[in-house]
Amino acid sequence: DPTKVKDAASTSQVDYQAVYNAVADVLDSEDYDDGSYGPVLVRLAWHASGTYDKNTGNGGSNGATMRFAPEANHGANAGLDKARNLLEPIKQKFPQITYSDLWTLAGVCAIQEMGGPIVPWRAGRKDGNVENCTPDGRLPDGDKGGDHLRHIFYRQGFNDQEIVALSGAHALGRCHTDRSGFDGPWTFSPTTLTNDYFKLLLDEKWQRRNWKGPPQLEDKKTKSLMMLLTDYALVTDKGFRPYTETYAKDESKFFEDFSAVFKKLLENGVPVAQFSEVVPLKKVEDQTK
Ligand code: DDH
Numbered sequence: 001d002p003t004k005v006k007d008a009a010s011t012s013q014v015d016y017q018a019v020y021n022a023v024a025d026v027l028d029s030e031d032y033d034d035g036s037y038g039p040v041l042v043r044l045a046w047h048a049s050g051t052y053d054k055n056t057g058n059g060g061s062n063g064a065t066m067r068f069a070p071e072a073n074h075g076a077n078a079g080l081d082k083a084r085n086l087l088e089p090i091k092q093k094f095p096q097i098t099y100s101d102l103w104t105l106a107g108v109c110a111i112q113e114m115g116g117p118i119v120p121w122r123a124g125r126k127d128g129n130v131e132n133c134t135p136d137g138r139l140p141d142g143d144k145g146g147d148h149l150r151h152i153f154y155r156q157g158f159n160d161q162e163i164v165a166l167s168g169a170h171a172l173g174r175c176h177t178d179r180s181g182f183d184g185p186w187t188f189s190p191t192t193l194t195n196d197y198f199k200l201l202l203d204e205k206w207q208r209r210n211w212k213g214p215p216q217l218e219d220k221k222t223k224s225l226m227m228l229l230t231d232y233a234l235v236t237d238k239g240f241r242p243y244t245e246t247y248a249k250d251e252s253k254f255f256e257d258f259s260a261v262f263k264k265l266l267e268n269g270v271p272v273a274q275f276s277e278v279v280p281l282k283k284v285e286d287q288t289k
Contacts, residue, residue: 039173045107060269063128100125
């Protein structure tokens with residue numbers, strides 16, 4: 001199959017560790033949020049991938065269709081232009097990498113550089129065009145409950161354990177009133193991946209925040225942290241709670257499961273034949289010399 005040979009050649013022309021290092025280089029910025037673009041890059045990788053529909057096979061990271069309106073303008077994607085624009089000069093510097101590979105690789109880089117686990121990553125995604133844009137409504141809304149979580153994530157082929165593990169990404173970053181309408185961070189260390197999200201969910205008292213914005217919870221003690229109603233479903237829902245308890249007790253178990261499920265998320269919907277072998281992507285601190 002001549003196309004296969006061509007794909008293999010084009011993926012092998014890219015030095016992915018060099019791309020990784022270029023992303024790592026632009027993560028920190030004093031002027032942005034909590035000092036790091038890491039969280040918004042994780043969110044870009046997730047929203048590029050979380051459109052997957054296992055029943056039709058469409059959506060997912062293959063295609064990078066968030067480059068186009070209407071998908072760029074879906075409410076859920078508000079603010080992700082910041083992440084896409086940050087990566088644009090890197091795409092120009094490494095023109096052989098597809099946007100879909102770059103966005104997922106950047107998510108892996110952000111996870112690893114913010115103290116998270118190694119996430120095995122494979123190259124080979126192809127960019128689509130505007131006709132491949134997914135319909136609005138495939139990503140979750142923060143003001144709903146457990147049924148909504150299952151509806152959205154079962155469609156992507158995830159089970160209850162995987163839903164809880166994926167949600168642990170909310171250890172990172174924050175909500176912005178000018179993007180989602182919600183406000184604030186989930187943890188006290190929003191630029192480091194930890195299991196604090198699960199610990200805080202179980203250990204703090206959460207109450208409705210009294211404000212004009214959309215319904216969200218605040219911690220009773222400091223009122224400086226937030227949870228979405230979907231986050232709190234991981235405590236109240238009998239199917240989710242056992243995994244929340246496990247991850248709160250055992251960060252290494254959370255890291256192990258998060259690595260596996262984040263890889264799965266980033267690969268959903270990509271034809272297996274397109275993929276390279278796993279490309280070793282080392283953390284900057286592990287690249288000696
Ligand atoms: Fe999320 N997320 N997310 N999230 N998410 C927001 C921010 C971030 C939901 C809603 C929101 C995942 C699951 C869910 C990250 C990663 C992941 C915001 C705030 C909302 C709202 C956006 C803004 O105002 O800027 C809901 C609902 C769900 C769910 O139902 C489970 C998953 C699975 C991930 C993942 O990465 C695997 C990250 C990181 C952020 C922080 C972004 C930032 O700019 O900071």
